[in-house]
Amino acid sequence: MGIERIHIKELKLLPERLKVIIVYILIIFSILFLRILYLQVFRTKHFGELASYNSVRIVPKRAFRGIIYDRQGIPLVENLPTYTVSIIPADLTDKNNTLNKLSSILKVNISDIEDKLEKGKYHQFEPIKIVDSIDARLASILDESKFELPGIVIQLDSKRYYPNAEIGAHILGYIGEVNELQILDGEGKYSLGDIIGQTGVEKKYDDILRGKNGQIKIIVNAIGKQVGILEEKNREAGSNIILTIDSELQKTAEEAMAKKTGAVIVMNPKNGEILAYVSKPGFNPNLFSVRTSSVEWQKLMSNRERPMYNRPIKGLYAPGSIFKLITVIAALESNMCDEHTKMTCKGKYIYNTWEFKCWKKEGHGAIELNDAIKDSCDVYLYQLGLKTRVERIAKYAKLFGFGSPTGFALGSEEQGIVPTPEWKEFTTGVFWFPGDTMHMAIGQGYLLVTPMQILQMVNVIANDGIAYEPHITKEKGIKPCINVEIKKNTFDIIKKAMLSVVENGTGYSSRIPGVKIAGKTSSIQNPHGADHAAFVAFGPVEDPQISVIVFVEKGGKGSAVAAPIARQILEKYFSKHKKEDYGLVKKDGYTIPFGHKP
Amino acid sequence: MRLQRDLDYLLIAGTLILVLFGIIMIYSSTHNFAYNPDFGTYYLRQFMWAIFGLILMFVIANIDYQILIEVSHIFYILTLVLLIATFLFGGRIAGAQRWFRLGPISIQSSEIAKISIILMLVRFFTDQKGKIGIVSGLFFAFIIVMIPMALIIKQPDLGTALLFIPTVFCMLYIVGVRLKYLGYILGGFAFSFPFIWLLLKEYQKLRLLTFLNPGMDPRGAGYNVIQSQIAIGSGGFFGKGLMHGTQVQLNFVPEHHTDFIFAVIGEEVGFFGVLIILLLYLFIIFQGIKIVTLARDMTGVLIAIGITTLIAIQTIINIGMTMGILPVTGIPLPFMSYGGSSLLTNMCAIGILLSVHRCSTKFLG
Numbered sequence: 001m002g003i004e005r006i007h008i009k010e011l012k013l014l015p016e017r018l019k020v021i022i023v024y025i026l027i028i029f030s031i032l033f034l035r036i037l038y039l040q041v042f043r044t045k046h047f048g049e050l051a052s053y054n055s056v057r058i059v060p061k062r063a064f065r066g067i068i069y070d071r072q073g074i075p076l077v078e079n080l081p082t083y084t085v086s087i088i089p090a091d092l093t094d095k096n097n098t099l100n101k102l103s104s105i106l107k108v109n110i111s112d113i114e115d116k117l118e119k120g121k122y123h124q125f126e127p128i129k130i131v132d133s134i135d136a137r138l139a140s141i142l143d144e145s146k147f148e149l150p151g152i153v154i155q156l157d158s159k160r161y162y163p164n165a166e167i168g169a170h171i172l173g174y175i176g177e178v179n180e181l182q183i184l185d186g187e188g189k190y191s192l193g194d195i196i197g198q199t200g201v202e203k204k205y206d207d208i209l210r211g212k213n214g215q216i217k218i219i220v221n222a223i224g225k226q227v228g229i230l231e232e233k234n235r236e237a238g239s240n241i242i243l244t245i246d247s248e249l250q251k252t253a254e255e256a257m258a259k260k261t262g263a264v265i266v267m268n269p270k271n272g273e274i275l276a277y278v279s280k281p282g283f284n285p286n287l288f289s290v291r292t293s294s295v296e297w298q299k300l301m302s303n304r305e306r307p308m309y310n311r312p313i314k315g316l317y318a319p320g321s322i323f324k325l326i327t328v329i330a331a332l333e334s335n336m337c338d339e340h341t342k343m344t345c346k347g348k349y350i351y352n353t354w355e356f357k358c359w360k361k362e363g364h365g366a367i368e369l370n371d372a373i374k375d376s377c378d379v380y381l382y383q384l385g386l387k388t389r390v391e392r393i394a395k396y397a398k399l400f401g402f403g404s405p406t407g408f409a410l411g412s413e414e415q416g417i418v419p420t421p422e423w424k425e426f427t428t429g430v431f432w433f434p435g436d437t438m439h440m441a442i443g444q445g446y447l448l449v450t451p452m453q454i455l456q457m458v459n460v461i462a463n464d465g466i467a468y469e470p471h472i473t474k475e476k477g478i479k480p481c482i483n484v485e486i487k488k489n490t491f492d493i494i495k496k497a498m499l500s501v502v503e504n505g506t507g508y509s510s511r512i513p514g515v516k517i518a519g520k521t522s523s524i525q526n527p528h529g530a531d532h533a534a535f536v537a538f539g540p541v542e543d544p545q546i547s548v549i550v551f552v553e554k555g556g557k558g559s560a561v562a563a564p565i566a567r568q569i570l571e572k573y574f575s576k577h578k579k580e581d582y583g584l585v586k587k588d589g590y591t592i593p594f595g596h597k598p
Numbered sequence: 599m600r601l602q603r604d605l606d607y608l609l610i611a612g613t614l615i616l617v618l619f620g621i622i623m624i625y626s627s628t629h630n631f632a633y634n635p636d637f638g639t640y641y642l643r644q645f646m647w648a649i650f651g652l653i654l655m656f657v658i659a660n661i662d663y664q665i666l667i668e669v670s671h672i673f674y675i676l677t678l679v680l681l682i683a684t685f686l687f688g689g690r691i692a693g694a695q696r697w698f699r700l701g702p703i704s705i706q707s708s709e710i711a712k713i714s715i716i717l718m719l720v721r722f723f724t725d726q727k728g729k730i731g732i733v734s735g736l737f738f739a740f741i742i743v744m745i746p747m748a749l750i751i752k753q754p755d756l757g758t759a760l761l762f763i764p765t766v767f768c769m770l771y772i773v774g775v776r777l778k779y780l781g782y783i784l785g786g787f788a789f790s791f792p793f794i795w796l797l798l799k800e801y802q803k804l805r806l807l808t809f810l811n812p813g814m815d816p817r818g819a820g821y822n823v824i825q826s827q828i829a830i831g832s833g834g835f836f837g838k839g840l841m842h843g844t845q846v847q848l849n850f851v852p853e854h855h856t857d858f859i860f861a862v863i864g865e866e867v868g869f870f871g872v873l874i875i876l877l878l879y880l881f882i883i884f885q886g887i888k889i890v891t892l893a894r895d896m897t898g899v900l901i902a903i904g905i906t907t908l909i910a911i912q913t914i915i916n917i918g919m920t921m922g923i924l925p926v927t928g929i930p931l932p933f934m935s936y937g938g939s940s941l942l943t944n945m946c947a948i949g950i951l952l953s954v955h956r957c958s959t960k961f962l963g
Contacts, residue, residue: 014774015891018887021771033876040868
């Protein structure tokens with residue numbers, strides 16, 4: 001043998017070193033044993049939970065939103081069936097391949113998909129919506145190739161569809177996917193991918209409209225393939241809502257305002273129900289129901305006319321001549337004048353060395369109070385204002401609701417400014433001049449009001465001192481939110497004057513035969529361009545059922561632009577409702593309650 | 599046929615129980631072959647390899663180990679040729695060139711290398727007559743190990759390559775190399791580590807790094823470990839029952855029939871099953887150590903300690919990796935993981951142990 005045998009005795013260290021090896025092996029196996037003990041005995045509950053998470057995927061079934069109806073039961077929004085495509089990140093076993101195929105089928109950018117996945121990175125086992133509103137054809141193409149697309153979930157969903165598009169957009173608002181901030185603020189109310197109301201009625205009544213999402217617990221294998229259904233919880237549709245809006249009237253108002261910028265509000269002064277509500281330019285809420293490309297979004301946001309801007313409650317303007325009514329009321333109530341007080345207008349009024357012009361260069365001559373309102377004489381009001389003093393005008397302005405929110409809860413309201421000498425000194429550091437009083441008396445200067453506030457003032461006049469909170473859904477037990485206790489005679493004088501404005505004054509073009517309409521025009525000086533045109537009206541004067549404000553930005557003369565728009569609306573209204581009562585759609589002799597489910 | 603009296607039947611019994619248990623677990627984890635149509639045949643294939651392995655084991659047991667050492671340099675050179683051939687013409691599986699096709703069968707060359715390196719080292723140390731000099735001894739031992747090791751790392755099969763470090767270390771330790779020199783060897787490996795790092799593929803580096811924090815990337819390198827720990831942990835005391843482990847059956851545990859077979863055991867037969875398996879391995883290792891003490895010459899001692907260490911280290915690394923306390927290296931569990939090369943190699947290793955045992959007891963008797 002070529003190999004020499006070495007006797008074992010030469011390995012002197014063998015027994016000792018073998019012992020060391022045995023000890024090490026025992027130590028290592030003890031560590032293995034302890035680890036097994038830890039995993040299988042002490043932590044088995046934890047790992048058991050992880051194991052069930054591993055194979056169970058919770059796929060929410062989104063509830064269908066409630067339908068919004070107008071007061072006659074005409075749907076203002078519908079749910080169209082559509083399909084959504086989501087990805088469960090944990091099951092995305094072949095990411096590149098799947099995303100490539102998905103992007104070529106759906107024609108979306110891979111980077112967009114990755115952005116969405118990135119946002120949902122802490123939700124590995126939840127489906128993250130990639131695309132919504134794909135049609136049945138695309139959905140079936142995807143469904144056929146779902147075995148090549150592990151981790152993809154296709155679900156029947158609904159798409160919010162607004163059949164009237166722009167009409168009523170600022171009332172209804174729009175919906176959109178909940179954002180991270182809203183999830184945080186909702187404190188568990190929303191989960192990722194939820195669609196919630198973002199503005200308007202959709203937002204205000206989201207809790208009612210949204211319904212309850214259902215869910216399916218799906219058992220999947222490691223490559224995301226569905227192998228069974230563990231549990232299914234059905235979705236609950238949201239409740240429907242009936243609005244006070246009259247969609248025919250709304251349509252008339254929108255059409256009358258076509259291509260104009262501004263606001264129209266039509267109300268029932270008797271209860272504060274809003275019959276029409278227009279903010280122009282509008283937007284198409286359907287754009288938000290599907291994925292809006294960033295180009296379209298940019299276009300909407302960068303539009304200089306600001307279509308998303310809710311003018312009736314956010315637009316701040318000087319009220320102009322309409323405010324003269326407040327000045328007159330203040331003067332009458334403080335006995336600074338009566339119905340027969342005469343003043344002379346020579347086209348301008350000189351105070352010290354300053355000249356204050358009337359809109360009518362040749363002047364109105366010596367006129368009484370009624371004519372001063374009817375013809376909207378500025379010089380009469382300058383003098384009346386100086387006599388009455390700014391404090392009193394401001395006091396009545398505030399009593400009639402200016403300077404504070406109207407309480408209309410569809411979005412955050414502006415509250416405007418009713419200036420006083422203290423306010424001016426505080427904000428500008430300059431004393432209040434008599435000229436400021438004169439400007440204020442005719443509704444110019446520092447005064448800032450919203451169209452909604454103006455209409456509330458009109459409602460107070462129409463109701464002889466009372467106005468109700470403006471609202472858009474039928475509400476029971478409405479209490480007045482403004483209650484001005486002044487002489488009945490004062491309201492009579494004002495109403496009479498407003499009636500003559502329409503009968504033979506500046507509001508002549510809003511006259512409609514057979515109904516006594518009271519109104520007032522405004523042409524508001526606008527430092528940025530043409531005058532704003534405004535007109536307010538209510539009628540019939542004996543028993544007011546409807547009040548209107550038309551406000552056209554840069555429209556020009558209130559008498560020529562705003563009054564004819566108001567007439568179209570009033571005509572429409574009174575052609576439908578001769579003299580009968582104007583209530584919600586009757587069912588078994590009672591009005592359909594709010595939040596009713598069909 | 600009369601029972602051969604000079605064999606260590608306890609060692610054979612332990613080995614066969616593990617092999618059989620392994621086949622059962624392979625059947626359990628692959629009986630649902632919806633994921634892979636080949637699955638249906640895996641347990642049968644493993645069974646055939648086991649029969650073949652059993653025959654080889656008895657044949658080797660009856661060859662004197664001296665003869666094995668005598669031809670070990672031929673084995674060693676053949677192994678190097680096979681490794682180079684694998685490197686040049688080998689088939690790729692999951693990005694690694696570990697397989698060399700020989701007719702109908704694929705051979706995992708690194709498995710064969712495990713034994714031929716040990717035998718070659720034994721031959722070298724025996725030639726040195728137990729007097730191992732620093733340069734002539736340790737240096738050449740280092741070369742003997744490093745050539746195949748580098749080829750294996752290049753495949754890349756880091757796990758198998760790194761198995762040799764503790765194995766050779768134990769052999770040198772038993773031979774009686776002074777602790778000072780052993781320190782030098784460790785230092786040498788530490789010194790060569792940066793070079794090994796350069797040989798590593800990105801995924802291997804990632805594996806080593808994510809070993810420290812498996813939760814870092816649930817779908818990436820840490821995924822396997824997390825899933826196998828979930829499987830083992832959720833098994834609890836008695837397990838979920840054969841063919842009822844959700845993690846395995848739903849395919850969450852990757853490579854469940856090969857490298858992660860221990861996770862299947864943990865999930866389906868639970869703590870008690872795992873305990874029995876662990877004790878069986880310990881039993882085989884102590885049978886190996888018993889043979890070390892029985893050996894009559896240094897060759898026998900070295901072979902026995904080399905083989906025993908090899909089996910122990912593979913077991914520890916595999917179980918440790920499955921439970922998330924050692925890095926994922928792709929070392930199969932001896933006797934149980936699916937795979938012909940691994941099963942045959944380990945059964946041959948037992949055959950060599952049996953040979954040492956047979957020759958040693960014959961010497962006495």
